[in-house]
Amino acid sequence: MAIDYSKATGTGSSSGAPGGGGGGLLKPSIITGIIGGVIGWLLGHWIGNSFTQGYQQVQGSGSNDIAEFLGYIGMIIGWFAGLGALSYPIKKMFGAEPETEEPVTEKGWTKYFRYTLDHKTVGVQYLFGMLIYFFTAGLLALAIRTELLSPTYHIWSPDTYIEIVGEHGTMMMMMMTSVVLGPFGNYVVPLMIGSKRVAFPRLEALSFWFTPISYFILLSGLWQGGFQSGWTGYAPLSVQQGVGQDTYILGFGLQGLSMVCASTNIVATIINYRAPGMSWSRLPVMGWSMLSLGFTMILSIPVLIDGLYVLALDRTAQTSLLYSGHGGSSFLWENLFWFFGHPEVYLLAIPGFGLVAEIIPVFARKPVFAYKTSAAGFIGLAILSFFVWQHHLFQSGMNPDMRPLFMLTTELISIPTGFIYLVGMGTLWRARIRLTTPMLFMLGVYFNFLFGGLTGVYVSDVPINVTVHGSFFVMAHFHYTIMGGVIFAFFGAIYYWTPLVTGYQLSEKLGKIHFWTMIVFFNSTFLPLFAVGLLGMPRRVFEYAHRLQFLNQWVSVSAYLLGASLLFFAVTFIWQIAVTRKPTVRNPWGSRSLEWFVESYPPPAYNFKRVPVVLSWPYEYGDPNALPVADIVNETKDLDPVGRA
Amino acid sequence: MSQNVLDDSRSVEATKKVIPKLIAIWIVTSLIGSLLVWFVLGPHLPPGTMTDQAAGAQFDIRFVSTLVPPVLFFIWIFFGYSLIKWRVKPGEDPLAPAADFRGNSKTQGAWYIITTVLVLFLAAFGTYFLVVPAGAGGGEGPNPIWTPGTKNMLQVQVIAQQWRFTYRWPQFGGMETTSIYLPVNTEIQFNVTSLDVIHDFWAYQLGVKADANPDVNNVAFTKTQQLGRFTVRCDELCGVWHGAMYNYGYVVSQAQFQQWATQMEAQNAAVTKLLPKYSTTYTPSYAGNGGGYYPPQDPNANL
Numbered sequence: 041m042a043i044d045y046s047k048a049t050g051t052g053s054s055s056g057a058p059g060g061g062g063g064g065l066l067k068p069s070i071i072t073g074i075i076g077g078v079i080g081w082l083l084g085h086w087i088g089n090s091f092t093q094g095y096q097q098v099q100g101s102g103s104n105d106i107a108e109f110l111g112y113i114g115m116i117i118g119w120f121a122g123l124g125a126l127s128y129p130i131k132k133m134f135g136a137e138p139e140t141e142e143p144v145t146e147k148g149w150t151k152y153f154r155y156t157l158d159h160k161t162v163g164v165q166y167l168f169g170m171l172i173y174f175f176t177a178g179l180l181a182l183a184i185r186t187e188l189l190s191p192t193y194h195i196w197s198p199d200t201y202i203e204i205v206g207e208h209g210t211m212m213m214m215m216m217t218s219v220v221l222g223p224f225g226n227y228v229v230p231l232m233i234g235s236k237r238v239a240f241p242r243l244e245a246l247s248f249w250f251t252p253i254s255y256f257i258l259l260s261g262l263w264q265g266g267f268q269s270g271w272t273g274y275a276p277l278s279v280q281q282g283v284g285q286d287t288y289i290l291g292f293g294l295q296g297l298s299m300v301c302a303s304t305n306i307v308a309t310i311i312n313y314r315a316p317g318m319s320w321s322r323l324p325v326m327g328w329s330m331l332s333l334g335f336t337m338i339l340s341i342p343v344l345i346d347g348l349y350v351l352a353l354d355r356t357a358q359t360s361l362l363y364s365g366h367g368g369s370s371f372l373w374e375n376l377f378w379f380f381g382h383p384e385v386y387l388l389a390i391p392g393f394g395l396v397a398e399i400i401p402v403f404a405r406k407p408v409f410a411y412k413t414s415a416a417g418f419i420g421l422a423i424l425s426f427f428v429w430q431h432h433l434f435q436s437g438m439n440p441d442m443r444p445l446f447m448l449t450t451e452l453i454s455i456p457t458g459f460i461y462l463v464g465m466g467t468l469w470r471a472r473i474r475l476t477t478p479m480l481f482m483l484g485v486y487f488n489f490l491f492g493g494l495t496g497v498y499v500s501d502v503p504i505n506v507t508v509h510g511s512f513f514v515m516a517h518f519h520y521t522i523m524g525g526v527i528f529a530f531f532g533a534i535y536y537w538t539p540l541v542t543g544y545q546l547s548e549k550l551g552k553i554h555f556w557t558m559i560v561f562f563n564s565t566f567l568p569l570f571a572v573g574l575l576g577m578p579r580r581v582f583e584y585a586h587r588l589q590f591l592n593q594w595v596s597v598s599a600y601l602l603g604a605s606l607l608f609f610a611v612t613f614i615w616q617i618a619v620t621r622k623p624t625v626r627n628p629w630g631s632r633s634l635e636w637f638v639e640s641y642p643p644p645a646y647n648f649k650r651v652p653v654v655l656s657w658p659y660e661y662g663d664p665n666a667l668p669v670a671d672i673v674n675e676t677k678d679l680d681p682v683g684r685a
Numbered sequence: 686m687s688q689n690v691l692d693d694s695r696s697v698e699a700t701k702k703v704i705p706k707l708i709a710i711w712i713v714t715s716l717i718g719s720l721l722v723w724f725v726l727g728p729h730l731p732p733g734t735m736t737d738q739a740a741g742a743q744f745d746i747r748f749v750s751t752l753v754p755p756v757l758f759f760i761w762i763f764f765g766y767s768l769i770k771w772r773v774k775p776g777e778d779p780l781a782p783a784a785d786f787r788g789n790s791k792t793q794g795a796w797y798i799i800t801t802v803l804v805l806f807l808a809a810f811g812t813y814f815l816v817v818p819a820g821a822g823g824g825e826g827p828n829p830i831w832t833p834g835t836k837n838m839l840q841v842q843v844i845a846q847q848w849r850f851t852y853r854w855p856q857f858g859g860m861e862t863t864s865i866y867l868p869v870n871t872e873i874q875f876n877v878t879s880l881d882v883i884h885d886f887w888a889y890q891l892g893v894k895a896d897a898n899p900d901v902n903n904v905a906f907t908k909t910q911q912l913g914r915f916t917v918r919c920d921e922l923c924g925v926w927h928g929a930m931y932n933y934g935y936v937v938s939q940a941q942f943q944q945w946a947t948q949m950e951a952q953n954a955a956v957t958k959l960l961p962k963y964s965t966t967y968t969p970s971y972a973g974n975g976g977g978y979y980p981p982q983d984p985n986a987n988l
């Protein structure tokens with residue numbers, strides 16, 4: 041275990057926070073970032089247009105993809121230059137030794153608008169970023185449901201409709217992959233493992249600052265004709281599209297880079313920055329899930345980036361890698377996309393499971409059941425997820441002889457998924473259960489995911505797949521696993537860690553109202569969609585059979601109510617942390633985990649005054665004589681080893 | 686282990702006795718649930734019985750659905766019991782330790798074995814019902830490996846393009862129609878291809894689904910066994926009018942089909958002469974109906 045006791049790391053941040061010079065508005069921040077972005081875009085777009093004058097433009101697009109790409113690339117560079125993210129690496133590259141700086145100790149909220157290197161600030165930035173992205177894409181979903189109120193009467197024109205569908209799907213899939221890693225992986229995991237810092241603070245900060253620009257680029261597709269290819273971007277449709285498709289490539293690609301940065305950092309942090317005594321067999325379950333997630337990201341996301349690169353070449357340099365007429369193949373994109381895409385769906389599942397297994401023991405006052413099995417479950421999911429991608433292509437016509445194999449590997453995934461249920465059931469057995477808001481959300485994950493997992497068996501059975509592939513059945517399946525799984529876990533985690541992150545307590549009553557409305561309307565929205573799909577309604581259509589109108593209207597109304605429940609969360613959450621601000625007690629849930637034993641809530645910039653020595657497993661809730669989790673517990677006056685404050 | 690803090694309800698002895706009871710409840714409820722699914726819901730499950738393949742899919746969905754109640758109820762019963770029984774009671778110290786155990790090798794072992802067996806069984810089940818009904822109606826690509834026993838099949842080529850389906854009939858002079866009629870009690874071979882982007886031919890009641898890829902012949906088989914109307918929908922996102930890319934077809938008696946086909950052949954004779962020669966795939970051309978994707982200098986444009 042490499043614990044660095046040197047002074048530089050003792051500050052909780054590493055050297056060279058950007059900026060320094062100048063003051064006021066010109067100090068690097070989101071504002072200078074935007075200015076840089078605009079300048080970069082103008083420059084790039086101008087260069088693109090001038091040297092590709094007379095160049096064959098993509099037919100029917102009415103615009104030049106090369107200028108479009110260069111404009112956006114200029115914008116990205118300008119954005120990071122404006123944020124001050126480039127000054128340190130550039131100075132370093134030219135051999136200068138940039139000055140080391142103390143972590144930003146700026147008080148108040150302005151630091152959240154700057155490129156900062158403290159993992160806790162980045163975690164909070166991610167939390168609010170993710171909420172904004174989630175709510176944006178959620179609004180788009182309500183726009184889709186509005187169209188589907190009637191089988192024939194149209195609210196949107198067909199192109200607007202399909203653009204909304206694509207924006208919703210892409211935004212959710214690319215952003216929500218970081219929904220746990222970003223806010224909680226970055227904020228809590230270093231504290232959990234007793235570290236004063238993360239391994240690569242600059243990569244971590246970079247990973248966050250990719251997200252706003254990727255969000256902006258993706259949304260900018262809407263006013264450039266959008267893209268009609270959905271989040272899956274199948275070629276040649278995606279080659280045929282106008283410049284809106286470029287926003288898909290760049291938005292998704294940037295988000296991919298963000299994930300590569302974030303996962304590299306978390307993997308290195310967990311491996312190298314565990315406090316003395318935090319052996320692998322004591323690593324919190326959340327740590328295991330983040331580790332499996334990190335490796336899966338590092339191995340799968342580059343394939344997406346490659347695929348997007350190939351697509352970008354076909355669209356700009358007029359290669360024909362994805363176009364069968366000239367030796368390419370539309371199957372190439374399908375394989376590249378799903379070779380990333382299936383691991384991607386497990387990137388959404390694993391962190392949710394990690395939170396569930398982490399939080400339930402606290403409210404069960406029992407050790408997590410089958411700890412090793414849970415870790416094996418995450419690792420099993422991570423590994424298997426690379427061997428199943430063609431189950432998305434069962435009807436595509438490619439290599440039919442492989443179908444039994446992919447059916448087998450896909451169904452094998454149910455085994456590690458089952459481990460997670462075993463862990464939950466075992467932990468609750470003979471427990472002492474408190475149904476707090478975070479606990480309810482975790483139980484909600486179990487309730488919802490069951491439907492997602494069971495219908496996974498339907499979709500992976502090739503003969504049944506013939507009927508359900510591409511229908512609302514698949515759509516309901518993955519909303520049960522993703523929204524019902526990781527999004528529920530995410531909200532539970534917000535209720536769980538807000539006292540630590542903000543120092544304020546959230547109302548249990550409001551939280552429970554949010555939980556019950558959310559779970560009722562979530563199920564009422566998505567359960568009928570299994571039937572809708574089985575009855576023959578394809579995804580992403582704006583017209584459907586009259587006999588399905590009642591079900592669709594039911595779903596749309598439920599979706600509005602689900603939206604209302606989420607709005608209720610947004611309002612009450614902001615209200616409680618910004619206005620009422622009720623201070624929390626120490627360790628409000630009675631957890632044994634290390635993050636709660638920091639000196640103050642929110643934790644100081646350096647996390648721990650000195651690196652704690654871990655004395656026991658964090659889940660010793662059942663043994664009143666167990667040692668406290670670390671030697672700092674007594675110093676910080678958290679005397680009771682079971683975690684009573 | 687500190688037995689002193691454990692009240693009776695959480696002792697090993699108390700819980701040992703309850704497990705058989707829970708199992709009994711589980712067996713009874715699952716039995717009822719599964720019987721209801723099999724007998725009441727089963728016959729009404731989609732996609733119906735218009736073809737052998739549809740009936741096969743219906744059987745598979747029915748079978749897998751019958752396995753759902755036992756799994757669902759097992760989880761619900763054990764979660765439900767724990768939550769009701771071991772929830773903190775008023776007056777109880779909520780932070781006091783509960784039972785102290787980290788695993789149970791018998792339970793874990795049983796769990797691993799049962800889930801593995803179940804999963805392997807499902808994979809074998811799926812494979813059997815994929816292979817035996819000649820690919821179960823799914824697209825098998827240009828060289829199908831699971832084929833019906835007979836050579837005597839009606840060939841129907843499905844040509845997808847933005848945003849409609851047309852059908853070519855090599856056994857009827859290579860004519861192209863916009864409507865589709867199929868004879869009953871006949872093996873059908875669909876050859877699905879596209880002229881532009883990826884579409885998907887989904888004939889819902891026939892239990893057939895096959896992607897339409899440009900330059901690929903995707904073959905699917907089905908055997909009609911009932912008269913009636915079926916819906917054809919595009920099932921792969923193909924652009925703006927994807928949602929409107931559907932039509933209807935009919936399974937009719939063999940005599941009616943012969944009559945329809947010969948009449949269409951005669952009626953279309955003049956047009957058929959102008960069509961490109963029947964082939965399993967067609968190179969899309971700029972002059973075609975594609976969305977303008979293929980540039981004018983496309984070397985294949987004039988083939």
Ligand code: HEM
Pocket residue numbers: 272385386388389431432450451453454457492493494496497499500501505508509510514517518521522525
């Ligand atoms: C029990 C485990 C699971 C099995 C056996 C399973 C199986 C499948 C299969 C076979 C498909 C392809 C269906 C089709 O398009 O024909 C599919 C689609 C999908 N699954 Fe799962 N799945 C499982 C769990 C999950 C999880 C955990 C997630 C995400 C958290 C997930 C998300 C998705 C998504 C997003 C799609 C559709 C992608 C698209 O077409 O846009 N699944 N699943």
Ligand SMILES: [Cu+2]
Pocket residue numbers: 381382385428429431432
């Ligand atoms: Cu998958």
Ligand SMILES: [Cu+2]
Pocket residue numbers: 845846847848883884885919920921922923927930
């Ligand atoms: Cu289509």
